[in-house]
Amino acid sequence: MQEQGGPATSSRPRGERPIWRLIWKCPVPPKVKNLAWRISCNALATQVNLRRRGIKTPDECRIYGQGSEDSYHAFVLCPHARILWQTMREVWSLPDDNMLKNTGQEWFLHILSRLSELHQASMLRLLWRIWHVHNKITHDKPAPSMEGSRRFLVSYMNSSLVIKKCPDADVAKGKMVVAYEEGFCARREPSKDSQKARLKWKPREAGTMKLKINMVKPVLMVLRDQTGQVIFAACRQLRVCRDATEAKLEAMEEGLKLAMHWTPEMIVMESDCSEVLSLVKSGNTNSSVYAFKILSIRELVQERDTFVC
Numbered sequence: 001m002q003e004q005g006g007p008a009t010s011s012r013p014r015g016e017r018p019i020w021r022l023i024w025k026c027p028v029p030p031k032v033k034n035l036a037w038r039i040s041c042n043a044l045a046t047q048v049n050l051r052r053r054g055i056k057t058p059d060e061c062r063i064y065g066q067g068s069e070d071s072y073h074a075f076v077l078c079p080h081a082r083i084l085w086q087t088m089r090e091v092w093s094l095p096d097d098n099m100l101k102n103t104g105q106e107w108f109l110h111i112l113s114r115l116s117e118l119h120q121a122s123m124l125r126l127l128w129r130i131w132h133v134h135n136k137i138t139h140d141k142p143a144p145s146m147e148g149s150r151r152f153l154v155s156y157m158n159s160s161l162v163i164k165k166c167p168d169a170d171v172a173k174g175k176m177v178v179a180y181e182e183g184f185c186a187r188r189e190p191s192k193d194s195q196k197a198r199l200k201w202k203p204r205e206a207g208t209m210k211l212k213i214n215m216v217k218p219v220l221m222v223l224r225d226q227t228g229q230v231i232f233a234a235c236r237q238l239r240v241c242r243d244a245t246e247a248k249l250e251a252m253e254e255g256l257k258l259a260m261h262w263t264p265e266m267i268v269m270e271s272d273c274s275e276v277l278s279l280v281k282s283g284n285t286n287s288s289v290y291a292f293k294i295l296s297i298r299e300l301v302q303e304r305d306t307f308v309c
Contacts, residue, residue: 022112026120032128039108062138072102081130087146092122211259211269219251223259248276249293256300
């Protein structure tokens with residue numbers, strides 16, 4: 001979209017407004033920027049705008065039935081919006097009520113211009129959530145709770161901060177610490193030496209082979225020696241199985257049989273399915289529908305002194 005918003009001048013022949021860069025440069029998803037642009041253009045389908053466009057509808061707020069529903073009312077004055085503002089002020093630094101003044105048609109841009117980048121991103125996400133809940137209510141759908149909206153917005157912001165700061169990080173959900181005071185500035189990337197040290201491969205003990213089984217469809221199996229040299233790599237399409245657990249047990253048995261055919265050495269078997277590994281490693285008698293398959297794998301493990309990890 002072009003930043004059209006005023007008459008053309010010699011310095012801005014296309015009628016661009018620099019203040020709109022606050023929206024387009026803000027570190028928020030495109031759908032949030034789009035909503036912010038529509039607020040600034042007074043283009044949302046509020047009751048006042050619908051009536052202005054010739055649609056026969058009352059201009060009162062459809063949620064509480066009091067006050068004319070323009071954009072300022074929908075995002076600031078409406079009771080459901082005010083409650084969400086108050087809820088998010090408990091976890092975010094947001095402008096107080098004294099800053100949320102209706103200065104006319106451009107009230108939204110006036111408030112946005114007085115905030116830092118982080119506060120702009122927080123406010124835009126909050127407004128997007130307010131409009132989302134507004135549409136839920138006005139379309140007779142169950143609205144999320146305030147606590148649910150709070151958790152959603154906090155998670156939304158935290159994810160954005162992590163991705164912006166550490167774009168190349170292997171993000172583990174719930175394991176990253178977010179510092180709001182650092183804003184959206186990317187962290188300094190680690191040096192090449194530190195990356196090499198972190199990615200350095202450690203060879204296995206002599207006389208051992210590592211069998212890696214990836215429980216995907218089709219199943220992937222790779223056997224390597226202690227130097228990392230590939231002994232064999234196989235791809236198998238399993239026959240029809242009862243469920244996912246049986247298919248994974250079938251893949252483990254097939255991989256062990258292939259590995260034992262290719263090497264007489266001790267085998268260290270590794271898989272990405274903790275459920276199947278726990279069934280095989282457990283010393284208890286299994287009486288489930290998978291009992292026969294589990295027993296067959298345990299016998300193969302004991303036959304070659306295989307270590308399962």
